[in-house]
Amino acid sequence: MNTLYITGAGVSAESGIPTFRGEDGFWTIGSRNYTPMEMATRQMYTHNPVEFLSWYYHRFATYRHHDPNDVHYWLADKNLITQNIDGLDGKAGNQDYIAIHGRLDQMTLFHQQGDDVDTHTTPWDNVDESDLEHSLLELFNIDKGHQQPEINKSLKPYVLLFDEYYTELYRISEAQQRMLEADRMVFMGTSFSVNITQMALEIAITQGIPIEIVDPNPVEIPYQKTSYHRMKASDFIKTED
Incomplete structure (x- = not known):
């Protein structure tokens, strides 16, 4: 999958x-x-x-x-898009993750x-x-x-700043392609308050892709193929192994 x-x-x-x-x-x-x-x-x-x-x-x-935690290391070999700019996924060893909002350790x-x-x-x-x-x-x-x-x-x-938009510098086309090709989307630790999560949700709903939300207090999504894991990401990864 x-x-x-x-x-x-x-x-x-x-x-x-x-x-x-x-x-x-x-x-x-x-x-x-x-x-x-x-x-x-x-x-x-x-x-x-x-x-x-x-x-x-x-x-x-x-x-x-700051150092990566167990979740970053667990995600190191996964198909990953992160909203975080902290670069911890790269420190944990993920060589092909998309940092859709940029990276703290880089400049242009x-x-x-x-x-x-x-x-x-x-x-x-x-x-x-x-x-x-x-x-x-x-x-x-x-x-x-x-x-x-x-x-x-x-x-x-x-x-990526509030009054800027996604460009190829942030690998937006590749991110959209990964969404379209997914059989399952798992959202971890996000409040669904930024454009990239809305884009992913729209693609999931249009394509009928099941989604899972991992968060102690998850946002309720009006989509029938949604599953909730009301826990921290560090607890969720223990259920996946």
């Missing part, structure tokens, strides 16, 4: 990374001046990169040394959406926290005087 696993922040919670909408979640806590929904936008990066990069560094990059040229660009490793360890703002501007090749990123010159975290 061709099972497609689609994972969300709940899978990485046991690695000590906050879920997005929990009490200490990435989207619950913003910066001093802006809400998370305002911060995580291309517009904010374009017009206020210092604020954006400082928030991004504190809310994401500080978790870059700051480009017009849809342009074909490469990804590069982000040298986060070069950041000087004692001079964080200037250090981040230097890391992303943003002029300290102008303080605005320049298209095709500056760099940008490899992450």
Whole structure:
């Protein structure tokens, strides 16, 4: 059976990374001046990169040394699309997973959406926290005087922001093809609040693909071929072995 696993922040919670909408979640806590929904936008990066990069560094990059948990290792040989940018599936050994929202450990040229660009490793360890703002501007090749990123010159975290859309940089066509070819979809630790899960659900319903939802408090889906596993992902994988 061709099972497609689609994972969300709940899978990485046991690695000590906050879920997005929990009490200490990435989207619950913003910066001093802006809400998370305002911060995580291309517009904010374009017009206020210092604020954006400082928030991004504190809310994401500080978790870059966390290790995979048992679920990531169990998924290492599975057909996987993850919404998480933490890179833990790669650390666990999955060589062909799709990081549909990007990866914390990578950056790209700051480009017009849809342009074909490469990804590069982000040298986060070069950041000087004692001079964080200037250090981040230097890391992303943003002029300290102008303080605005320049298209095709500056760099940008490899992450899909709220006001951006899925492009081939995020392997969206391959993700859709994996959905269409699946005999079974298993959603693990996701709140179904992002576009990729809605896309997967629509394909599953249209194609008649059975779905399973793994979550202690799962979202109820109005689809007859839905099964629920009201448990953490770490408990679910024990039932699968």
